Amino acid sequence: MSIYREYDIRGIFEKELNKESVTKIGYALASKISGKYVSVGYDARSHSPILFEYLVAGLNAGGKTVLGMGLVPTPVNYFTNYQEWDGITPSASIMITGSHNPSEYNGFKITVDKAPFFGEDIYALGEECEAMEMPKAVERDVIEIDAKSRYIDFMVDAFQHLKAMPTKIVYDCGNGVAGVVLPKIFERLQLHAKGIYVEPDGTFPNHHPDPSVEKNLVDIKALLEKEGDIAFAYDGDADRIAVLTHKNNIKGDMMALLYSMNMDKPTVVGEVKCSQVMYDELTRRGANAIMYKTGHSNLKVKMKEVNADLACEVSGHVFFKNRYFGYDDAIYATLRMLELLYEGIDLDGELAKLPQVFSTEEIKVETTEEQKFKIIEKVKELLKNPPADFPHIKDMIFVDGVRINFEKGWGLVRASNTTPVLVTRFESTDAQEAKRYEDAVNSLIEMAKKSL
Structure with missing residues (x-):
């Protein structure tokens, strides 16, 4: 599979991301950036500082000066686009991160003019790099900036009102980069917080840094049980969050319902995998709820287009434009969740008021890129004239794959933009119906496969 993906560039260190390929990527990117300055940070993987030097060589050869911030979470990298550094505002930022992928992987998340660089732009960049000669080496041109301290100061100032709140917080950085900023923020706000796996270690010795997978939450759940009122867990580059109470593992769509409680008739963008409960409840409250494609880049673009206050993905990407900059930041989301507790909101109590639904996790169906x-x-074609025993279809939404609305719930089937799989999800107010929708849609997928 190509290293040039829908939302980012991602591949195996040395085999795919090496001196030649990464220098070319830097050089090609330089021509897509109008200003002179590009801020670059990296995650905890052992090869990230090496890739930084390769990328710098390419950006410098393309005439750009790099603002280097060292080891930081992805949201700190995004944050630099909204700040002045000795009179310099970067025109772009690049984060070197393998996110939650295995430790041999790495990659680049790219922002140009405060907007994600993705989709067709990345594919075209890939073609350009493959046709290119190796750029000529020039003198290294890097200005070091202390983005980490500026970010910590910003968070501490913005959440002064939480100072010394009595809530007992436990958290798991998963040996990712959340650990380079979070303990300091908690400490300066005098919060009662205890962290595990805080030390960045790109080999991820304790568990895989993906908080959307239940088995990665075993240790933090045990700590919550013994010592905490609330728990937080982070992915490898700290742009995704898991929030755990004694009763709930709160997914991104339910987080959006909680976060929007103290916003006045907000516009909220969700992805196609979000629960119908979220959309219905937001609408009931007078909010403007918009369903859009999955993917952090897609959601950022849609947020800007509709001037949204908040956006979310089920997996734990949460984007705040309300009082913030509109990108996905798990550290900021942590503090906004603590703020709800500070304001006396009972998270479990609020969730208990919602209609009960039975939903599957994401179910992946193996296939090929082609x-x-x-x-x-x-599948869309077959749905025009479905089998006689297929559940009654109320309507369908085609914003990303197809989301089929049934009498008591919905089913989704979409192609993943990053891996060779189809992603399905099902939800109903009745557990048996959810299973029936799953079986019916799966047999349709099988029919579609056989017909090709």
């Missing part, structure tokens, strides 16, 4: 979009098109 076949995945063809299967989706075939």
Whole structure:
């Protein structure tokens, strides 16, 4: 599979991301950036500082000066786009991160003019790099900036009102980069916080840094049980969050319902995997709820277009434009969740008031890069005239794959933009119906596969 993906560039260190490929990426990116300055940070993987030097060589060869911030979470990298550094405002930022991928992987998340650089732009960049000669080496041109301290100061100032709140907080950095800022923020706000796996270690010795997978939450759940009122867990680059109470593992769509409680008729963008409960409840409250494509880049673009206050993905990407800059930041989301507790909101109590639904986790159906979009098109075709025993269809939404609304719930089938799989999810007010929708849609997928 190509290293040039829908939302970022991602590949295996040395085998795919090496001196030649990364220098070319830096050089090609330089021509897409109008200003002179690009801020670059990296995650905890052992090869991230090496890739930094390769990328700098390419950006410098393309005429850019790099603002280097060293080891930081992805949101700190995004944050630099909204700050002046001795009179300099960067025109772009690049984060070197493998996110939650295995430790041999790395990659680049790119922002140009405060907007994600993704999709067709990344694919075209890939073609350019493959046709390119190795750029000529020039003198290294890097200005060091202390983005980390500026970010910590910003958070401490913005959440002064939480100082010394009595809530007992436990958290798991998963040996990712959340640990380079979070303990200091908690300490300066005099919060009662205890962290595990705080030390950045790109080999991820304790568990894989993906908080959307239940088995990675075993240790933090045990600590919550013994010592905490609330728990937080982070992915490898700290742009995704898990929030745990004694009763709930609060997914991104339910977080959005909680966060929007103290916003006045907000516009909230969700992805196609979000629960219908979220959309219905937001609408009931007078909010403007918009369903859009999955993917952090897609959601950022949509937020800007509709001037949204908040956006979310089920997986724990949460984007605040309300009082913030509109990108996904798990550290900021942590403090906004603590703020709800400070204001006396009972998280479990609020969730208990919502209609009960039975939903599956994301179910992945293996396929190939070549076949995945063809299967989706075939499924859409079959849905025009479904089998006689297929559950009654109320309507369908085609914003990303197809989301089928049934009498008592919905089913989703979409092609993943990053891996050779189809992603399905099902939800109903009735557990048996959810299973029925799952079986019916799966047999349709099988029919579509066989017909190709």
